[in-house]
Amino acid sequence: MILAIQPEETVRSFVERTLFIKGKRSSEEVFRNFPNSPSRADILALAEVLGWPGCYGLNKILHTHTNYPFTAVFKNSQDISYSGNEYISHSGCYDSNRKPSGFCPVCVAEDNERLGFSFWRRAHCFKLKVCAEHNVELVxxxxxxxKQFSHGGHDLGVMWKACEGRHLKDSPVTLNTDPFELKKAQIFTDILSFTHHLSEEAVLAVLNGKIHQDGVFEQKIWNSESDRHLGDKIERRLGIVKRARSVNRLPPDEPTDFIIQAIAETYEIFADFVSDVKAYGDEMRPIDSLWSTYIAGHQESTHFVEENYKHGVGDWSCPFPAKEVWGMWDWRPVYYPCCNFERPKRKGPQPKRVKNAPPGIYRQQ
Ligand SMILES: [Zn+2]
Ligand SMILES: [Zn+2]
Structure with missing residues (x-):
């Protein structure tokens, strides 16, 4: 029997809570072997234990229990995957125990009243300083x-034990007095729980317009080098995104910190920003509509596979064939070791063997 993961609970909190309650010996292997710096494969194994298999399951756990939405909510309109090629890549690292966790003492006390226990929330294990709900400083x-709540300090189990006999739910509460920190926390929390993808181009165009129209911000920009830099960054990225769309190419990924920072600097509430983005006219796609699809490869165009669990097959598509070639591409023919009886002989550049096949797809019973 698996414990229920709580809404907003981090992956690491869930793993450590399971080990604490069930004991190391009686916990399933995925919990016992969960590494300090989990890779995509570890997260995927955990999603499977929760009954969320495949690409859909990986994206469901990324979206609901990690801070991945800060990246994924702002989505290029020509990208039909939730997390690009994460499902088949080997590089990702999520929720490392080196990143310090934190908690809101009021949330923890309320959880204890309601559930009899508490857990670590993703927004509180991030760089925010305030709880968006209670306006108190995060601990x-x-x-x-x-000690910090990370590797080398306390492990997360301190939430269910105590430190020198004192429980975290009895920690002192400090009210926050900085309105900007509260607004920031509210905007970040709204992004985490937002139900749709926002078109990256629309987001950048709205922010760019706002920065140039808004006299207050423009004045602020002149006074602060970092804000001036923020304005430049938005304008530059908007140019890249527009050009890429005009030739059906996905622009290279970039961290979204500057977008979120610009929203917090120019809007009072996230809902106002969303209505401006809606007015731009790009489609708003529901978040879970892209969970089954991953990027299977880039040649000059981007290729997608949508896992179809009803039939246990993958639907391949290339919805936006590139209109022109950018840069140098490897045009050597490929050969399939399973199907070609003999490697094709040719002069000049030699054919290359196809890489690993995409993962198999489970079929719902
Ligand atoms: Zn709170
Ligand atoms: Zn302590």
Whole structure:
């Protein structure tokens, strides 16, 4: 029997809570062997244990229990995958135990009232300083011994035990007095729980317009080098995204920190930003509509596979064939070791063997 993962609970909190409650010996292997810096394969194995298999399951856990939405909510309109090629890549690292966790003492006390226990929330294990719901300062170090909640300090199990006899739910509460920190926390929380993808081009165009129209921000920009840099960055990225769309190419990925920072600097609430983005006219796609699809490869065009669990097959598509070739591409023919009886002989550049096949697709019973 698997414990239920709580809404907003981090992956690491769920793993450590399971190990604490069931004991190391009686916990399933995926919990016992969960590494300090989990890779995509570890997250996928955990999703499977929760009953969420395949590409859909990986994206469901990324979206609901990690901070991946900060990346994925802002989505290029020609990308029909939730997390690009994460499902078949080997590079990702999520929720490392080196990143410090934190908690809101009011949330923890309320959880204890309601559930009899608490857990670590994703928004509180991020760089925010305030709980968006209670406007109190997040606690990032143990109030008893001053250790951080990360590797080398307390492990997350301290939430269910105590430190020197004192429970975290009894930690002192400090009200936040910085309105910007509260607004930031609210915007970040709204992004995490937002139900649709926002078109990256629309987001950048709206922010660019706002920065240039808004006299207050423009004045601020002149006074601050970092804000000036933010304005330049938005304008530059908007150019790249528009050009890429005009030739049906996905632009290279870029971290979205500057977008979120610009929203927090120019809007009071996230809902106002969303209505401006809607007015731009790009389609708003529901978040879970892209969970089954991953990027299977880039040649000059992007190729997608949508896993179809009813039939247990993958539907391949290339919905936006590139209109022109950018840069150098490897045009050597490929050969399939399973189907070609003999490697084709040719002069000049030699054919290359196809890489690993995409993962198999489970079929719902
Ligand atoms: Zn709280
Ligand atoms: Zn402590």
């Amino acid at each position: 990032k170090r143990c109030p008893v011994c001053d």
